[in-house]
Amino acid sequence: xxxxxxxxxxxxxxxxxxxxxxxxxxxxxxxxxxxxxxxxxxxxxxxxxxxxxxxxxxxxxxxxxxxxxxxxxxxxxxxxxxxxxxxxxxxxxxxxxxxxxxxxxxxxxxxxxxxxxxxxxxxxxxxxxxxxxxxxxxxxxxxxxxxxxxxxxxxxxxxxxxxxxxxxxxxxxxxxxxxxxxxxxxxxxxxxxxxxxxxxxxxxxxxxxxxxxxxxxxxxxxxxxxxxxxxxxxxxxxxxxxxxxxxxxxxxxxxxxxxxxxxxxxxxxxxxxxxxxxxxxxxxxxxxxxxxxxxxxxxxxxxxxxxxxxxxxxxxxxxxxxxxxxxxxxxxxxx
Amino acid sequence: xxxxxxxxxxxxxxxxxxxxxxxxxxxxxxxxxxxxxxxxxxxxxxxxxxxxxxxxxxxxxxxxxxxxxxxxxxxxxxxxxxxxxxxxxxxxxxxxxxxxxxxxxxxxxxxxxxxxxxxxx
Numbered sequence: 025x026x027x028x029x030x031x032x033x034x035x036x037x038x039x040x041x042x043x044x045x046x047x048x049x050x051x052x053x054x055x056x057x058x059x060x061x062x063x064x065x066x067x068x069x070x071x072x073x074x075x076x077x078x079x080x081x082x083x084x085x086x087x088x089x090x091x092x093x094x095x096x097x098x099x100x101x102x103x104x105x106x107x108x109x110x111x112x113x114x115x116x117x118x119x120x121x122x123x124x125x126x127x128x129x130x131x132x133x134x135x136x137x138x139x140x141x142x143x144x145x146x147x148x149x150x151x152x153x154x155x156x157x158x159x160x161x162x163x164x165x166x167x168x169x170x171x172x173x174x175x176x177x178x179x180x181x182x183x184x185x186x187x188x189x190x191x192x193x194x195x196x197x198x199x200x201x202x203x204x205x206x207x208x209x210x211x212x213x214x215x216x217x218x219x220x221x222x223x224x225x226x227x228x229x230x231x232x233x234x235x236x237x238x239x240x241x242x243x244x245x246x247x248x249x250x251x252x253x254x255x256x257x258x259x260x261x262x263x264x265x266x267x268x269x270x271x272x273x274x275x276x277x278x279x280x281x282x283x284x285x286x287x288x289x290x291x292x293x294x295x296x297x298x299x300x301x302x303x304x305x306x307x308x309x310x311x312x313x314x315x316x317x318x319x320x321x322x323x324x325x326x327x328x329x330x331x332x333x334x335x336x337x338x339x340x341x342x343x344x345x346x347x348x349x350x351x352x353x354x355x356x357x358x359x
Numbered sequence: 360x361x362x363x364x365x366x367x368x369x370x371x372x373x374x375x376x377x378x379x380x381x382x383x384x385x386x387x388x389x390x391x392x393x394x395x396x397x398x399x400x401x402x403x404x405x406x407x408x409x410x411x412x413x414x415x416x417x418x419x420x421x422x423x424x425x426x427x428x429x430x431x432x433x434x435x436x437x438x439x440x441x442x443x444x445x446x447x448x449x450x451x452x453x454x455x456x457x458x459x460x461x462x463x464x465x466x467x468x469x470x471x472x473x474x475x476x477x478x479x480x
Contacts, residue, residue, distance in 0.1 A: 172389070178389050179389070181383065
C-alpha cells in the first residue's frame with residue numbers, strides 16, 4: 025500500500041539476500057575498504073574507455089552478488105540498475121551481457137535506492153522472486169560528462185565532492201533467513217532549494233533529504249531516535265551539517281550520518297567528501313549491510329540523495345532540483 | 360636582476376589573483392575566466408596601458424594570458440597604421456601567429472610522444 029505522501033509498507037518481507045560491491049583505486053583507502061568485495065586498481069581496468077570500465081565494474085559487482093547469494097544468473101527475474109552517464113549506457117551495456125530482463129532507472133545519485141524500492145515492489149507483487157538491483161558511478165567518466173575532463177585540470181572549491189568509482193548491487197528475494205529485510209520505502213519528491221552551483225551539491229540536496237526523512241518519520245509514526253542510524257547518500261561534510269541544522273532533535277547529531285562525508289575519511293584532498301550513485305550503493309550494501317547482518321544495527325533508514333542537474337541545465341542558469349529516496353531496513357532476530 | 364625578478368613575480372602573481380577572484384568570487388568557469396583576461400589585456404593595450412606594464416614587470420606581464428590579448432590589439436593597430444582598416448584584419452594574428460603556431464606544433468608533438476595515461480593517481 026502506498027500511503028499518502030509516498031511511503032510504501034512492504035508486508036512480504038523483501039530481503040537483501042546478498043550484496044556485491046566493486047570499487048576503484050581511490051577507494052582503497054576508504055574507512056569502508058575492508059567491507060568492499062573487490063578493489064580494482066586501475067580506473068580503466070584494461071578497457072578502452074572509462075565508460076566501458078564503468079560497465080565492467082557493474083558486471084563484476086553483479087557476478088559477485090549472485091555468487092554470494094548462491095544463485096545462478098539465469099534464475100534472476102529482473103535486473104534493475106542506474107548510473108550517471110548519458111542514456112545509462114554503462115548499465116545498458118552491462119545488461120546486454122547479463123541477458124536478464126532489465127529496467128534502467130535514473131534519479132542521479134538516488135538511483136541506488138530507487139532500484140531497491142522498485143525491486144522490493146516487484147517482489148511484493150509476487151510477479152518476481154529474484155531481483156538484482158543497484159547502481160554505479162565512475163569518477164573520470166562522470167567528471168568528463170558533468171564538469172571537465174580530468175586532463176583539463178580544472179580547480180575545485182572546498183565545497184566540491186568527489187564522485188566515487190564504485191558499483192553496488194543487491195540480490196533481493198522474499199523472506200530469506202538471517203538477512204536484512206526492507207520494511208518500508210519512501211519515494212522522494214523533487215525539491216528545489218534554489219541552489220545553482222554544481223560544485224556545492226550538498227547544499228542543493230539537503231532540503232530533499234529533509235523532505236524525505238520527515239515524510240518517512242511521519243508516515244511510519246517513528247522518531248529519529250528509533251533508528252540506529254539514518255544515513256544519507258552523498259550530502260558530503262557540508263551538506264550533512266546543513267541537514268543536521270534542519271532538525272532540532274538532539275539525537276540527530278549522532279544518528280544522522282552521511283555516506284559521502286565518511287567515505288574518504290578526513291582526507292582533505294576530496295574536499296567536502298564523496299558523491300555519486302556508487303557512493304550510496306557501496307556504503308549501504310557493504311558497511312551498513314554487514315552491520316545489519318551481524319546485529320550491530322537493528323533498524324536503519326537509508327536515504328540516497330540525487331541532484332537532478334544536467335551539464336546543459338546549469339549552463340543555462342537553471343537551479344538544481346534534487347530528490348531523495350529512502351528505504352528502511354530491519355534485521356530480525358536470528359533463528 | 361633580483362629586483363626585476365621580484366617585480367615580475369609580484370605582477371604576474373597579481374594577474375593570477377584576479378583570475379582566481381573571477382573563478383571563486385564571480386563564479387566564472389575556467390573558459391570564461393581565460394576569455395575575460397584575454398579581453399582585458401586587449402582593452403588595456405587599446406588605451407596604451409599594457410606596454411608600460413611590460414616595461415615595468417617584464418615576464419610578469421608577458422607570460423600571463425592577458426599578454427595574448429595585448430598582442431592581438433598590438434598587431435591590429437600596427438597594421439592598421441600601415442594599411443588602414445583592412446590592416447586590422449591582417450594584423451590581428453601578426454604578432455600572435457608564432458604563439459598560435461607553436462601551440463599547435465608542440466601539441467601535435469606531445470600527442471605523438473605521450474599516450475594518455477590510465478588514471479591511477
